[in-house]
Each structure stands twice: as C-alpha cells, then as structure tokens.
Amino acid sequence: MITLEDVRDAAQRIAPFIRHTPTIAVDATSEPTGVDRLGLKLECLQPTGSFKVRGATNKLLTTPKEQLAAGVVTASGGNHGLAVARAARMAGVAATIFVPKSITPPKVAKLKLLGARVEIIGEIWNDTNRHALDFASREGAAYFHPFADPAVVAGQGTVALELLAERPDIDVVLVAIGGGGLISGMGVALKALKPSIRLIGIEPEGSPTLKASLDAGHVVRLPAVTSRVATMSCAETDPAVFELVRDHVDEVVLVSDEEMLEASRWLWFEFGIAADLSGAAGMAALRTRHFVPDAAASVATLVCGAGPDGIG
Template sequence: MFALSDIQAAAERIAPFIRRTPLIKAEALFENITEAELWLKLECLQPTGSFKVRGATNRLLVTPESQLTHGIVTASGGNHGLAVARAAAMAKVPANIFVPATTGREKLDKLAAWGAIVHVVGNVWDEANVNALAYAKEHQCAYFHPFADPAVIAGQGTLGLEILEQLPELDVILVAIGGGGLISGISAALKSLKPSVRIIGIEPEGSPTLYASLQAGDVVSLPAVTTKVATMACGRTDARVFEQVRQAVDEVVLVSDEEMLAAARWLWFEFGLAADLSGAAAAAALRSGKVRLAAGAKACALVCGAGKDALV
C-alpha cells in the first residue's frame, strides 16, 4: 500500500537534514528485560527529539513553495508539532501548532523556542485536529497531517531502511503507535526487504486505537481516550494506516502509562537516555512481560522520542 520506492526516495531526499541515529546493543545491564539480543534505536537524538522530523521534513520537501506562502499548520501531541515547527523554520514561514491540554510543558516550551504559534485546544489530539483543519482552511495554510499523509509515512519509513542497514540480521522490532504513521512506514519498508521480520506495535491501554480496530475488523472511533501520554493519544486512525497495519504488522499489544513511565526510568538508569513515555513504550512492552522474545533473537526497540518524564 505504501511503496518501497517512495520510502527510498524519501531517504535520499531528507538525508542532508536529519541524523543517522545510533543503534546500540543493550548490554552490561543491571536489569535485563528480555532474553533476546536487544538493540535500541535512538531516535530520541534526532533534531527536535524524535523520529517525527523524518516525516515532516519529507513532507516539506515535496510541497511546492506556492503552497507554503501562508505557513504550515498541524495538530500534535508534541513531537510532530516540533518537527513541523522545524520544517517551517527551514522554509522561513509561520508554524501554527494545535495541541491538546495534555501536552507537557516541556514540549510547549520547545515549540515556543522553535518559533511556533501554539494553540491549546481540547483534551485529545482529535479535538485539536478539528481546529487545526479549520484554521488551515480559513488561512490557506499548508496542513501537515501527523500520520495519514503518504509523504509523512514515507519519511517515517526511512527509519526501517536505516535499521536494516545497521542490523541486517534483525528478527523482530517493537514500535510505539499513536496514530499509526510510524509503524505503517516501518512495516512497509521492512516487509518489502525482509518479510521474515516480526513487527510488534505498542499502544497505551488508554488509547488502543489500532488494537480496537483490528479486533473489530475495521476502523473504529474509541469512545474515550484516557491515556495521559499526549504523543500516543488518538481516538481514530486512518483507513489506509489501518489496512497497512492489518496486512503487515504481526501483533499489537497494550501497555499502561505506569509501565511506560517505569521503562523511561529504566532507560535513564541504564543508559542515561531521557525518553518521553512514547519513547519508552517499546521497552515497556518487554520490561512488563507483555512481549516475550526467544533467547538469541535479534530485537530492536525504538526509543522514538526524547523527554524528561523519567526525571521528575
């Protein structure tokens, strides 16, 4: 559904503007969380602090300048907004970022530092997004969707290419899910190049968007979103994302906010990594026992976002 050629083109396009982040082996640990050979992909070290810079940069570079005249608008739990704010700074146009009230102060401060105009609307991403779309239409701004845009998904998919280059023997990867754009892009890349790779998605118990949709066999709207993790809070995914996940993702598991916080503290204690809770979701699935991997399997857990959640 999402073409490998588009992801490969995105990788070449965005290369001058992003970092090739480290893939480190999780060894010499005080607390081992899996019998597998675990590797951590440190997307928390990207500009703006997350993988989102990949998709937002690719979207910027394929958008005609004429469409950027009035600036860029998006809705975000924080990380995509930061990536869009950076993209707007690259293009020298205004960025209007709509966020829910659950977005942390740290993300809000970073958005301001990037020069974005921040609008706090509603309690979940879906409510902020309604207002973002209306603003973009009224002011004729370019709108960068965080997960339902093929150019954004292609950008996120470049992460799959990079991991496979760094670890060709990869057996399984664990990927945090908010709206599903990241896992859509990664699964498209990995299943095209190495179909044997097992792909496991991780969602919050309080926002089981893809999990519930897979159970129902179609896209569903959650009756409530209760997770406090703004970067993973989404009440409804996109139909194309759902189809990609249904076809290419092997399993989706749920973790609690508390398990993600504990995993973020584990990442800080063991590695000195300041991860936000979405960045700790993959580790949380292993540490909590929600995902158990065979001894010797080569596994990659994404540390997909930076934050101070474990430091307070």
C-alpha cells in the same frame, strides 16, 4: 498509500536534513531484560528529539513553495508539532501548532523556542485536529497531517532502512503507536526487505486505537481515551493507515502509562537516555513481559522520542 520505492526516495530526499541515528546494544545492565540480543534505535537523537522530523521534512520538501506562503499548520501531541515547526523554519514561513491539553509543558516550551504559535485546545488529538483543519481552511496554511499523509508515512519509513542496514540480523522490531504513521511506514519497508521480520506495535491501555480496529476488522473510534501520553493518544486512525497496519504488523500489545514511565526511568538510569513515554513504550512491553520474543531472536526497539519524563 506508499511503496518501498517511496520510502527509498524519501531517504535520499531528507538525508541532508536529518541524523543517521545509532542502534546501541542493551548490555551490562543492572537487571536482566529477558532478551539476550536487544538493540535500541535512538531516534530520540534526531533534531527536535524524535523520528517525526523525518516525515515532516519529507512533507516539506515535496510541497510546492507557493503552497507554503501562508505558513504551515498541524495538530500534534507534541513531537510532530516540533518537527513541523522545524520544517517551517527551514522554509522561512510561520508555523501554527494545535495541541491537546494533555501535552507536556516541556514540549510547549520547546515549540515556542522554535518560533511556533501554539494553540492548546481539545482533550485529545482528534478534537484538536478539527481546529487545525479549520485554521488551514480559513488562513490558507499548508496542513501537515501527523500520520495519514503519504509523504509523512514514507518519511517515517526511512527508520526501517537505517535499522536493517545496521542490523540485518534483526528478527523482531517493537514500535510505539499513536496514529499509526510510523509503524505503517516502517512496516512497508521492513516486510518488503525482510518478510520474516516480526513487527510488534505498542499502544497505551488508555488509547488502544489500532488494536481495537484490528480486533474489529475495520477502523473504529474509541468511546474514550484515558491515556495521559499525548504523543500516543488518538481516538481514531486513518483508513489507509489501518490497511497498512493490518497488512504489515504482526501483533499489537498494550502497556499502561505507569509501565511506560517506569521504562523511561530505567532508560535514564541504565543508559542516560532521556526518553519520553512513547520512546519508552517498547522497553515497557519487554520489561513487563507483555511481549516475550523467542529466546534466540535478535530484537530492536525504537526510542522514538525524547523528554524529561523519566529523569529525577
């Protein structure tokens, strides 16, 4: 699907339109994390509040202008929709964002503030996506897939370039999984530049899409999705994304929605970081010891999305 050069090209292309986010040390906390060397890559500080702005911007900049004339459309649990709405504003065209019923109200409000038309339909992303595809076909709008488009995946992979440039000593990286676009893009870059790195995916117990597929050896559709985390809920991934995950991800672990909520609250209490539940997934895995790195390992986890979930 993509190569390291695709990720490097994307990094140069999108640089004027995104932020280089910091990686901060987890230290001086009120309770031990169990990891001596731990960093938080704060993608929650990106425009629109998540890493998704990288992929959506790369997709916009690689789409011919004539294909954008009728506007852009996508289906999203929230974060990708926000990034696409921003991309549409950059291009001066309309954005229509289809979202599932499980989307959080703050993300709907933010989408509308960005000028997007919001259509709330479907219980999970896969159902919602069918409506987005129908709209794209009917209206001629440019469709921006949230995780199975090579331009989007390459854009998400640029997170890895920044992380390694800032923390070349890193041994383990934890990444939340929804459809798999972020972890597959990062996996291509990380494993090409430092093959010894361990890449750990985190999925909700109620939406173990990639873990189920990896265990089966092929893409499977989950019979049910029960997680309430819309940004991480996906019944079936894309075959090309599955292949990248299979080839580059070392392990996928599961956490509960409640464990992500507690981790989000912890990030707010300890650091004043407003993470949505997907942004707290890596810390949830570490705090609950669902994943335990080697004692001497240098570890980084992405705070991949912002939200008020853990505040209050």
